[in-house]
Amino acid sequence: MKQKNSLPAVFLTPAIGILAVLALVPTAYAIYISFQNRELSRPDGSFVGFANYADLFSDRRFINAIGVSLTWEAVTVGMTLLIAVGLGILLFECVSPRMRNLLALLFLVPVILPRVSAAFVWKFAFHPLYGIATYPYKAITGEPLDLLSNPATALATVALVDVWQWGLFFAVIVLKLLETLPPQPFEAARLDHARTFEIYAFIALPMLKAPLISLAFVKMIESLRAFDLIYVMTRGGPGIATETLDMYAFSQGFIESGRISYASSMAVLMMIATTIAFTFIWKRVQ
């Protein structure tokens, strides 16, 4: 009995140990230096209390980055799920099982592509002079279309690439989930003359509520790590129109200033905010 009780500890200890080294040590160090004024070029630093945190709230780039990050999160998560559900249902309804498998294979290709490669491919595709994606517009109107240089369209254009990668992948998952559902509720609804929209809105999707929520959480976490895509396609520009919090923190820490304490204070705030937000959403969902 005693042996049985100690088994979880035996399995958990190495994992927790590794996690402590890999996650807790850097986190604790980030918190520690966020209260200092350290810069890369000056390894000596002194404690400045909450000065870095106070400075953040009068920093227009930080305020802007919060807005951009929230917009990015809402747009990419919302659009990915919308495309995934829409496309998944369309494939389930209109395509033969053999064709579905072939399309599912094709839909997996974008997410297999490394993010940086995908970003470079799309950046070139959106080039106003040579890009294949902007060519039809140029051919029809005679005017070049510069989506990545326009502050009004740059974030949406990058988000399109993110949704292209993840929306198609999630559509395959939704399709496979629909295939696992029992057919009886659908047949019963059709006998009661329910329309296709009603069948999915009131029967299929409620049955898939739990896996769809899981998908939403996965995408929310993934969207927080969109640094590579945005960095390659716009570098946070034009101006600061696509500068997310992680990009601004990296910029302050390594590209522009070398202000690692200031960058750490941003990282700590992001960690606190995401922990609170995810806990709140998780509890609400449960």
Place this chain on the structure above:
Amino acid sequence: MTKAKTLVSSIAFACLLSTGLTTLAVAAECSGTIKVLAQPRDGLTLLEDYKSEFEKLSGGASFEIDYLNENDRRAKTKADASTIGKYNVYYIDEANVALFASAGWVAPLMDYYPAEYDYADFDPGRQKVATYDGKVWFAPITGGGDLMVYRKDLLEAAGIAPPKTLDEYIAAVKKLNQPDQGIYGTALRGQRGSGANVWRWMPLFKGFGGNWFDGKTPVFDGEQAVKATETYLELFKYSAPGSQTGGWDEAVGAFTSGQVAMLIESTPLVGMAIDPKSSKVAGKVGYLPPPAPLTGGGYGHGLAIGTKANKDEASKACAGLFIAWATSKENETRRLEANQFSELNRTSIMTAPKFAELYGPDLGQALADTGKVTAVNFWQSPQWPDLGDRWGIILEELITGTRTDIKEGLDELDGFAKDLVARSQ
């Protein structure tokens, strides 16, 4: 007499032995792999074909070069040099030499640069930007100033003489801009960065008489900066699409693909524009010094000795030997033979008969003429990348229209500069 002979022989033998031991010691120290962090350059790629030559020279050492594009290279070198110090040799440039030198991330080059490799042979302008606080920190791998590069066919068809003044240049750009025929007046750099949009804006600012600092007091927030910005934004109306958030690659790509009439860019553009392998307009290209009163943006990139990865003197000497060999006359001659114009830095190479044979006497003259107006346009301080990058963001906002008030942008930069100076003290 015999005793004297024995004494002389003994001293000579001792000297020989000690020299041999020293050589052996260096050879033994140079037996590892010298790690280099650089940005892609044809000259460095060419070096990789001669690895065995360096192995023989160094007594067994090899080298490995990791490449990152300019902005990423700057970020990575800064991160590496200030933390783990994995690289023995860093590729640094005029904009961050002050930061690397003052932070102690690189060692004074001349302490470890073998004299026989003749550092004094490098172009004096490049030597100047490699020097900070009275010491030389890198050996140039590329550099130069600016040239106005134009399409002779388009200017002739429009009846325009190559502009000599900025007013003539602006008028020509406006006249030559014909988007409906796929030709744009010019191509500028809009991408944020002290080495991107700010680099092309600075010749206007300095040309109009602007200055960055007076001692530790910022003095740039004045009418010269406003006028320079207005002129830059005016020219952007005629700049090729994609350049609003593009850098060197986009501007040069637009010109060499035949979509731009004229532009002012760093001198390596000429080598690319006249080479049929990289240019659709080779044979139609003319070049002159930038129109007055613009100053040319003097720049230089090169290789420096990292201090963290080279913990002892022998390692530093080894890195110094690699840098000397990589930038030697022999390797520059190879670059000349491979038609790598932008990789040439030595006076002896640029005045060689082979150079004139390859590029004609006009280019040599244009380079000599532009040398007279080439200047250090940026603020030579460790804080420059920080200040320059901040102005780059504001300038990109002005270019793309998310900000319209130039003075307000300059005032914001002025506040940032004061804070920057206060933090550095």
